[in-house]
Amino acid sequence: MSDVLLKAENLEVAFGGVKAADGVNLTLNKGEFVAIIGPNGSGKTTFLNLCTGYIRPVSGHVWLGDKEITRMAPRQIARRGIARAFQIPQLFTDHTVVENVMLAIASREGIWQALRPLDRREYRAEALELLELLNLRDHAETIAGTLPEGLRKLADVTVAMALRPQLLLLDEPTSGVSALERFPLMDTLMKAMKARGVTALFVEHDMEIVENYADRVVVWNAGTVMAEGAPAEVMKDPRVLENVVGVA
Amino acid sequence: MKRSALVTAAALLILALAPLALPFLQFVLTIAIAKGFAALGVALLLRAGLISLGHAMFYAIGAYAAAFMATTLGITDFALLIIGSTAISAFFGVLFGLFLVRYRAIFFAMLNLAVSMVIYALASKLYGITGGTDGLRVAVPTVFGMTLEKSSFDGLLYYTAIVLVALLGYLVHRYLKSPLGHALSAVHSNEVRLEYLGVSAWSTLLTAYGISAALAGVGGAIAALSIGHVLPEFAFWTESGHLVLTAVLGGIAGIAGPFLGSVFLEIVHTVAVGYAAEAWNMIVGIALLVVIFFLPRGLFGLFERLVGRKSTDGEPTL
Ligand SMILES: Nc1ncnc2c1ncn2[C@@H]1O[C@H](COP(=O)(O)OP(=O)(O)OP(=O)(O)O)[C@@H](O)[C@H]1O
Ligand SMILES: [Mg+2]
Numbered sequence: 001m002s003d004v005l006l007k008a009e010n011l012e013v014a015f016g017g018v019k020a021a022d023g024v025n026l027t028l029n030k031g032e033f034v035a036i037i038g039p040n041g042s043g044k045t046t047f048l049n050l051c052t053g054y055i056r057p058v059s060g061h062v063w064l065g066d067k068e069i070t071r072m073a074p075r076q077i078a079r080r081g082i083a084r085a086f087q088i089p090q091l092f093t094d095h096t097v098v099e100n101v102m103l104a105i106a107s108r109e110g111i112w113q114a115l116r117p118l119d120r121r122e123y124r125a126e127a128l129e130l131l132e133l134l135n136l137r138d139h140a141e142t143i144a145g146t147l148p149e150g151l152r153k154l155a156d157v158t159v160a161m162a163l164r165p166q167l168l169l170l171d172e173p174t175s176g177v178s179a180l181e182r183f184p185l186m187d188t189l190m191k192a193m194k195a196r197g198v199t200a201l202f203v204e205h206d207m208e209i210v211e212n213y214a215d216r217v218v219v220w221n222a223g224t225v226m227a228e229g230a231p232a233e234v235m236k237d238p239r240v241l242e243n244v245v246g247v248a
Numbered sequence: 249m250k251r252s253a254l255v256t257a258a259a260l261l262i263l264a265l266a267p268l269a270l271p272f273l274q275f276v277l278t279i280a281i282a283k284g285f286a287a288l289g290v291a292l293l294l295r296a297g298l299i300s301l302g303h304a305m306f307y308a309i310g311a312y313a314a315a316f317m318a319t320t321l322g323i324t325d326f327a328l329l330i331i332g333s334t335a336i337s338a339f340f341g342v343l344f345g346l347f348l349v350r351y352r353a354i355f356f357a358m359l360n361l362a363v364s365m366v367i368y369a370l371a372s373k374l375y376g377i378t379g380g381t382d383g384l385r386v387a388v389p390t391v392f393g394m395t396l397e398k399s400s401f402d403g404l405l406y407y408t409a410i411v412l413v414a415l416l417g418y419l420v421h422r423y424l425k426s427p428l429g430h431a432l433s434a435v436h437s438n439e440v441r442l443e444y445l446g447v448s449a450w451s452t453l454l455t456a457y458g459i460s461a462a463l464a465g466v467g468g469a470i471a472a473l474s475i476g477h478v479l480p481e482f483a484f485w486t487e488s489g490h491l492v493l494t495a496v497l498g499g500i501a502g503i504a505g506p507f508l509g510s511v512f513l514e515i516v517h518t519v520a521v522g523y524a525a526e527a528w529n530m531i532v533g534i535a536l537l538v539v540i541f542f543l544p545r546g547l548f549g550l551f552e553r554l555v556g557r558k559s560t561d562g563e564p565t566l
Contacts, residue, residue, distance in 0.1 A: 052444070078446035090441040092434045103434060106427035107445040111452070117425045145437075163445065 003030045004065075005167055005199050006082075011050050011060035020046040021057065022223035028167070028201060033193070035210045035231070036203045037244055038220025044203045045087055047220070048169045052084050053077045064167070083165035087172050087203070089156035093145030097136060097155050100144050101127035104162035127162065133192045134158045150176040154185070161192060168193065170202035174209060182206060186213050211235070219244055252555040256414075256504065259551075263410055263511075267403075272518075274406050278474045280507075280514035281409045283307075285467030287494035287506035288420065289460030294492075294500045295424075296453060297436035298349075301357045302364030303491050306461040308371060308483035310337040310468025315384035315478045316377065326389040326404075326473070330412075333469035334462050341461020342454065349453035364483055371480035383479035386472050402474065409470050416466065417503040423459065424503075432456050464491075493532070497539050499546020508547040 006028040013021045020043040028034055036044050049055045051062055053074045062070045069077050078084075092100050102123040106113070131137045134154055139147060144155060153176045160168055173189060174182040186209055193200055204210050210217055211231045219227040219234060221243050227234055234240055263281075267274035286307040293300050313333035317323040323332065348359055371378045378384065388401045396404065423429045431452045434442045439449050472478045481487070490513075498509020513532065520528040543549045 054440075074440075074443045075446045075448055078444050084444055090438050090444070092430075092437045092441060094433060094437045095430065099430065103427060103430055104445050107431075107447045111427045111431055111447050113427055115419070115422045115426055117422075118427045118430045119425070159441070159445075 004028070004063075005030045005032075006051065006201075007061075007063040008047070008051065009061045009063075011047070011057045011062070013046065013050065013055060013057045019043075019223045021050060021060075024050075024060070024224055026218060026225060026228075028199065030166075030199055031197070032199055033190070033213065033215045034201050035214035035217045036201065036220055037205070037207070037210060037217060038226075039244060042220040043223040044220050045171055046223070048084060048171055048201075048203070051077075051169065052082055078163065081166035082169065083160035083163040083167070084169040085153070085157040085160045085171060085173060087175070089149075089152040089176075091144040091147075091152060091155055091159065093143070095144055096141050097144050097147065097158075098124065098127050098131065098140040100155060100159050101130060101162045104159045108163055130158055130162055130192075133188070133195070134161070135188055150178070150181070152176065157189065161196065161198070164196065165198060168198045168200045170200060172203050172205060174204065174206060179206075182209060183212070207235070255551065255555050256417075259504065260410055260414055263413075264407065267406065273515075274402060275474065276514050276518050277511065278402070278406050278409055279471060280511040281413055282467040282471040282474065283491065283494060283514070284413070284498075284507035284510035285416070285470070286464040287491045287498065287510055288417075288503065289463035289467075290491045291495040291498075291500040291506045292420070292424075292432070292456050292460045292463070294495055295433045295436065296456060298352065298453070299357045299492060300360040300460075300488070301485065301492065302360030302362070302367075302488050303460070303464055304485070304487035305360075305364035305367040305483045306337045306341055306464035307468040307471070307487065307491070308367060308478070308480070309340050309461075310334065310465030311472035311478040311482050312371065312378060312384065312468075313337065313465070314469040314472040315386045318386050318389065319384055320377075324387070324390045325393075326391045326401075326408075329389055329473065330408075330466065330469045333472075334465045337465020337468065338458050338462035341465075342458040345454045345457035345461070349450055349457050361485055361488065364485060364488055368480055368483040368485070371483055378480070381480060383477055386476050386478065388476070389473060398476075405470065405473055412466060412470075413507060416463065417507075420459070420463070421503050428452065428455060493536065497536055497546055499539075499543070499548025499551075501545050502548050502551070504551050505546050505548030508551060512547060 004027055008024055008026045011021045011024040024047055038044050050057050053072045056071055061068055064080055102118055105123050105126055106118055128140060131140050136154055136158060139151060147155060153173060157173055174185055177185050190213060214231055217231045217234050218225055219240050227237050227240050286303060290300055290303045310333040313336040314329045317329055317332050323329060344363055351359055372381050388398050431442060431447055435449045435452055442449050494509040494513055495506050499505030516531055517528060520531055539546055
């Protein structure tokens with residue numbers, strides 16, 4: 001029991017007639033690296049939204065460790081140790097990349113330090129180290145809004161990592177990146193997460209990535225978990241082949 | 249950094265010396281600084297992408313607080329009056345902010361306008377407290393127990409105002425460079441990300457709103473003591489509009505902008521009233537057009553060129 005990090009139970013939410021979460025159950029253990037796959041519109045992002053308080057379920061529960069976080073606001077959940085990188089990167093577009101990261105670092109200690117500068121030596125050093133780890137060091141001084149799409153996703157991941165989360169949720173981290181760059185990017189991410197002992201849940205469309213990097217894969221379909229298990233096993237499941245792999 | 253401190257010091261020195269050459273400027277510049285403080289308050293909120301169309305209410309609250317303390321409460325000390333009015337404005341800023349900073353965009357602008365109209369109406373109607381449409385007279389305060397002539401007090405007030413520009417300007421500068429200050433412009437660029445950092449946009453804005461009300465309050469108190477009379481018109485919506493205009497004209501990227509805008513407008517106003525009363529609106533209109541098209545960072549952009557600094561990252565332009 002003690003190594004369960006995240007537990008979702010019977011989550012339900014609907015938009016109009018669409019059941020974006022239709023009784024979702026999922027358990028995530030500490031240290032795991034779990035992939036979510038599933039067709040477009042099957043509710044993968046919705047699940048991340050539910051876990052982080054961005055939307056509230058009609059029914060069901062989410063626990064982080066033994067604390068229920070179901071109806072908390074995103075900032076409360078963030079403070080409890082879940083960080084998120086978004087399908088569409090969410091950056092402070094007027095700030096530089098390194099400022100984005102430093103703001104995340106500062107917010108870890110609480111932001112109520114009105115008269116000390118954000119740009120202080122220890123924050124900058126930590127931010128640059130993290131940017132180095134994610135191969136963004138050369139873009140530290142670039143205004144975040146002007147980064148190319150692929151790098152913006154990476155910057156978004158860096159910001160999430162800077163929060164030193166227990167759990168990192170990644171929504172298609174490789175989607176803005178060319179096929180050739182995906183593996184190096186995932187290697188970089190894995191290295192960074194292993195170095196920091198982060199548990200991660202990542203939504204991914206690329207099956208090769210899933211097979212190579214996930215300990216476990218969870219298959220989404222029509223707002224619910226259709227199958228889960230080791231990547232090699234799940235990929236043999238005919239329902240998965242038909243519903244997901246064919247489409248994705 | 250060194251250079252900008254030098255240019256700022258030079259600008260403050262020019263302010264300090266100007267009345268020696270042209271004595272009539274002392275009153276004009278005192279009022280310019282007073283409104284500059286209020287415009288700085290507006291500029292803070294503009295950094296978060298929020299336009300307050302009612303900020304003159306805090307200017308008026310500061311002014312009325314000074315007048316009320318002096319007349320009804322019998323507080324005559326100059327420093328106490330300024331500190332007290334600032335605190336009272338800040339209090340009302342936080343109080344109204346509790347409700348107002350939940351809103352964004354046009355709702356925020358209009359709700360500020362609405363609250364300021366209520367304040368204006370109260371100032372006009374609560375005769376017993378505010379003196380109604382006649383307003384309140386403010387006697388010349390004492391300074392550490394000394395009674396001064398109006399003219400020497402005005403001089404003292406002017407130099408105190410300049411010192412306050414330097415002091416409060418520096419504090420606001422520090423605030424804007426702090427995580428809390430960066431969070432303020434982050435509300436503008438990505439509120440979702442801010443919340444996902446565990447930072448409350450609401451409390452970030454509430455802090456800024458309280459500070460911006462306090463700044464407007466300092467301005468109001470200076471104006472009240474300088475003019476010696478406060479009127480409901482201080483809270484009128486055209487005054488609020490004027491503050492937004494001042495902030496945009498001056499530029500919101502730095503502390504100096506709103507003061508530059510305010511000094512510019514007050515001097516142009518004074519000259520225009522004397523020589524071509526009907527030209528005032530046209531001059532302001534043209535100045536604003538020039539700024540919007542050629543100086544996106546406002547008059548502050550000129551200041552920056554003087555300092556030789558390139559446009560700074562993370563600082564919003566208008
Ligand atoms: N805020 C919302 N309002 C209305 N409908 C929504 C909302 N969020 C999601 N939906 C709908 O819920 C369904 C699931 O959407 P979701 O974004 O979770 O899918 P997804 O699996 O992440 O898809 P993709 O692979 O395209 O990212 C879709 O039909 C979507 O249109
Ligand atoms: Mg999605």
